[in-house]
Amino acid sequence: xxxxxxxPLSRRLSRVLVYLAAILVALYIxxxxxxxxxxxxxxxxxxxxxxKPLLPTQISLETISFFIxxxxxxxSVKNSVLVAVFTLVISLAIGAPAGYALARxxxxxxDIYRILILSTRAFPVVILSIPLITTYISWGLDDSxxxxxxxxxxxxxxxxxxxTSSIFVGVSKDLEEAAMTMGCxxxxxxxxxxxxxxxxxxxxxxxxxxxLSWNEVFAAAILTLQNQTLPARLIVQLNQxxxxxxxxxxxxxxxxxxxxxxxxxxxxxxxxxVKLR
Amino acid sequence: MKRVWAVLALVxxxxxxxxxxxxxxxxxxxxxxxxVVVEKPVxxxxxxxVVVEKPVxxxxxVTAAPANYGxxxxxxxxxxxxxxxxxxxxxxxxxxxxKPEFIGMEEPALIDRVLAEAKAGKGTADVLxxxxxxxxxxLAANALLDLSDMVPNLKDRNIPEAFMKLGKLGTxxxxxxxxxxxxxxxxxxxKALQYLPAGxxxxxxxxxxxxxxxxxITEATKEKKLGFPASDRGLMHRFLQGYIxxxxxxxxxxxxxxxxxEAMWTFIKxxxxxxxxxxxxxxxxxxxxxxxxxxxxxxxxxxxxxxxxQKPNDFVAFPAPKGPKGLxxxxxxxxxxxxxxxxxxxxxxxxxxxxxxxxxxxxxxREIAFFPVTGVSYPxxxxxxxxxxxxxxxxxxxxxxxxxxxxPVGLGAKGGEINKIYRDAFTRIVLKNEDIVKVLTEEGANLxxxxxxxxxxxxxxxxxxxxxxxxx
Numbered sequence: 001x002x003x004x005x006x007x008p009l010s011r012r013l014s015r016v017l018v019y020l021a022a023i024l025v026a027l028y029i030x031x032x033x034x035x036x037x038x039x040x041x042x043x044x045x046x047x048x049x050x051x052k053p054l055l056p057t058q059i060s061l062e063t064i065s066f067f068i069x070x071x072x073x074x075x076s077v078k079n080s081v082l083v084a085v086f087t088l089v090i091s092l093a094i095g096a097p098a099g100y101a102l103a104r105x106x107x108x109x110x111d112i113y114r115i116l117i118l119s120t121r122a123f124p125v126v127i128l129s130i131p132l133i134t135t136y137i138s139w140g141l142d143d144s145x146x147x148x149x150x151x152x153x154x155x156x157x158x159x160x161x162x163x164t165s166s167i168f169v170g171v172s173k174d175l176e177e178a179a180m181t182m183g184c185x186x187x188x189x190x191x192x193x194x195x196x197x198x199x200x201x202x203x204x205x206x207x208x209x210x211x212l213s214w215n216e217v218f219a220a221a222i223l224t225l226q227n228q229t230l231p232a233r234l235i236v237q238l239n240q241x242x243x244x245x246x247x248x249x250x251x252x253x254x255x256x257x258x259x260x261x262x263x264x265x266x267x268x269x270x271x272x273x274v275k276l277r
Numbered sequence: 278m279k280r281v282w283a284v285l286a287l288v289x290x291x292x293x294x295x296x297x298x299x300x301x302x303x304x305x306x307x308x309x310x311x312x313v314v315v316e317k318p319v320x321x322x323x324x325x326x327v328v329v330e331k332p333v334x335x336x337x338x339v340t341a342a343p344a345n346y347g348x349x350x351x352x353x354x355x356x357x358x359x360x361x362x363x364x365x366x367x368x369x370x371x372x373x374x375x376k377p378e379f380i381g382m383e384e385p386a387l388i389d390r391v392l393a394e395a396k397a398g399k400g401t402a403d404v405l406x407x408x409x410x411x412x413x414x415x416l417a418a419n420a421l422l423d424l425s426d427m428v429p430n431l432k433d434r435n436i437p438e439a440f441m442k443l444g445k446l447g448t449x450x451x452x453x454x455x456x457x458x459x460x461x462x463x464x465x466x467x468k469a470l471q472y473l474p475a476g477x478x479x480x481x482x483x484x485x486x487x488x489x490x491x492x493x494i495t496e497a498t499k500e501k502k503l504g505f506p507a508s509d510r511g512l513m514h515r516f517l518q519g520y521i522x523x524x525x526x527x528x529x530x531x532x533x534x535x536x537x538x539e540a541m542w543t544f545i546k547x548x549x550x551x552x553x554x555x556x557x558x559x560x561x562x563x564x565x566x567x568x569x570x571x572x573x574x575x576x577x578x579x580x581x582x583x584x585x586x587q588k589p590n591d592f593v594a595f596p597a598p599k600g601p602k603g604l605x606x607x608x609x610x611x612x613x614x615x616x617x618x619x620x621x622x623x624x625x626x627x628x629x630x631x632x633x634x635x636x637x638x639x640x641x642x643r644e645i646a647f648f649p650v651t652g653v654s655y656p657x658x659x660x661x662x663x664x665x666x667x668x669x670x671x672x673x674x675x676x677x678x679x680x681x682x683x684x685p686v687g688l689g690a691k692g693g694e695i696n697k698i699y700r701d702a703f704t705r706i707v708l709k710n711e712d713i714v715k716v717l718t719e720e721g722a723n724l725x726x727x728x729x730x731x732x733x734x735x736x737x738x739x740x741x742x743x744x745x746x747x748x749x
Contacts (some may be wrong), residue, residue, distance in 0.1 A: 048564070048567040066359070066363075070359050070361065070362070070363050071363060071366050073414045091280045129389045130389050130392055130396065131393075132393075133389065133390060133393030134393045134396045134397045137399055139396055143401065147599060148519040194325070219387050222386050222390065224379055225390075225402075226350075226380070236357050236383055237357060239357075240357050240595065241358035241359050241360070242561070242563070242564070243564055244582055245359045249359075
């Protein structure tokens with residue numbers, strides 16, 4: 001009599017439904033990626049064909065290799081990575097202390113400050129474009145990775161500050177105080193106790209920043225000429241390119257993001273409190 | 278599970294690396310650069326012979342580097358697709374005596390950039406390549422260099438006077454110089470030819486015959502095989518402004534709400550029965566022609582060329598049909614200008630002269646399918662596909678009843694609004710089936726308001742006016 005009673009039918013059914021929903025969601029994301037990949041590696045004649053095949057019938061690297069080897073693509077990948085890394089570092093350096101302050105201290109105007117942070121997102125970059133370029137030219141920041149990174153930082157900071165503040169709220173204040181009773185200074189307690197505990201969350205917020213910068217088109221397109229980022233270059237080239245190149249370009253910009261996500265996902269999950277085994 | 282992901286990631290990376298392993302054009306470029314360096318000792322001799330008409334073409338071609346004009350940065354709204362950019366860099370600009378840097382941009386970004394550089398008083402852009410419509414905005418901000426001093430030296434290029442006049446933007450100074458042109462024509466799959474209406478000549482169709490052609494195809498195949506680029510990305514408004522309106526009313530603007538226009542819209546509704554209903558998603562008709570989703574299509578020459586290049590034996594090019602008032606068609610002029618803040622104005626002017634050389638004009642046609650503005654004779658130099666397009670273009674403009682319709686002139690920054698009026702009229706009448714007279718009255722009022730606000734006088738093919746153009 002060791003056999004456990006089978007779970008009631010309703011629970012089994014709901015579990016099936018949950019899995020079904022999960023599969024649907026996964027397909028919703030994966031199916032387009034799959035189709036883009038198939039088309040990116042098909043010869044042109046197949047891509048132009050109608051209806052298009054669901055399975056790769058012929059593999060051809062022609063379009064994608066032409067695309068990758070075309071002028072400036074690899075340089076712009078480099079620029080994109082540079083800009084994203086700069087953005088990540090600067091916005092964490094500014095955003096994390098601000099988030100910590102919001103989480104730990106109660107100060108007059110704290111609530112208004114929170115809202116003010118968000119209000120920076122209310123200014124559309126589009127109307128600022130000409131003054132921005134003019135200012136950048138006179139400051140010598142025009143057409144540089146650092147310049148784009150600064151603007152991306154401005155766009156990312158509100159989320160970084162609010163996310164990091166909620167992460168530091170989750171790190172118990174008692175632990176820091178305990179550390180201080182045992183001889184740690186304020187900074188030491190932060191560095192040895194609060195920071196390691198907050199690290200997964202900070203990493204997740206950094207990933208969001210990275211993705212925001214990686215995908216941003218408009219600011220990058222108006223602030224750079226020679227040193228364009230990948231999306232800025234693609235938006236110009238692909239809008240008017242024949243379909244095979246749009247598939248190749250789409251695939252090319254997807255892959256780094258997917259690879260990055262694969263490595264970063266355990267940190268991303270920790271942002272939502274999901275523990276990975 | 279982890280291992281599976283790792284393997285997947287590895288495979289993607291490997292695939293990318295494999296793709297990168299193919300020989301790169303950059304490498305080839307570098308090699309060629311080196312050969313130019315080797316030829317340098319000959320430079321001085323060639324410099325003397327460039328102006329003189331001695332028949333030493335081959336030598337000139339190899340060592341076309343008599344002087345070094347330095348870095349010339351080109352911002353262009355044209356030739357932006359991946360392959361065309363490569364061809365601009367690798368072929369068209371290659372023989373320029375200096376270091377050309379070709380940067381593709383969308384029109385709004387280009388305008389913002391040039392305006393900002395003018396404001397900052399310090400620029401990076403030397404040369405602009407864009408459509409006529411870009412320049413009035415830039416001139417209004419006083420951002421363009423006066424190129425009038427270049428005009429006398431360009432006389433031997435034989436650029437049509439009407440085109441040069443457009444480049445003056447309504448002033449007495451030359452602000453841009455026409456550098457290439459395009460237009461809109463028709464293309465058909467050869468499979469469709471058997472359904473041509475009896476007695477119809479494909480090179481001199483009427484719009485009614487086009488409709489009957491579509492009808493015949495639909496009756497025979499049960500499919501709607503006519504196509505127009507009616508999506509947001511498509512250039513449907515040019516079909517209305519430059520083709521069907523002039524063909525039926527003799528003008529683009531003045532006849533907007535006349536009885537003839539009413540008859541024309543009734544006809545378009547009739548025609549639309551045989552147009553593929555997916556047309557509202559079409560942007561570049563070469564795609565649907567190649568996939569055989571449509572058999573007969575109207576579009577810009579550069580947006581059809583891929584079909585003629587890839588399958589020259591499957592397609593024919595022919596002039597747009599004509600209406601009761603003649604054959605309306607729209608030449609598209611691409612101009613080259615120099616911003617006032619250009620860091621290298623001498624190099625920029627040299628670039629303008631360079632682009633207008635015969636060989637370069639032919640290269641432009643061969644590589645990116647824009648037609649020469651100079652008097653150069655090209656048929657011997659281009660592939661079958663482009664020659665077919667070129668013949669259709671010549672037949673179209675040489676037609677005895679041709680009515681060339683210019684892109685809207687004098688609307689300044691409001692150049693885009695006129696397109697919206699025509700497209701709105703099309704959407705309301707043809708797609709939403711609204712009453713023709715009502716729509717024409719309302720949209721006609723919008724059009725008149727636009728003309729009054731900008732004070733734009735009528736432009737061809739409408740009869741010239743001194744004050745703001747008035748609708749009949």
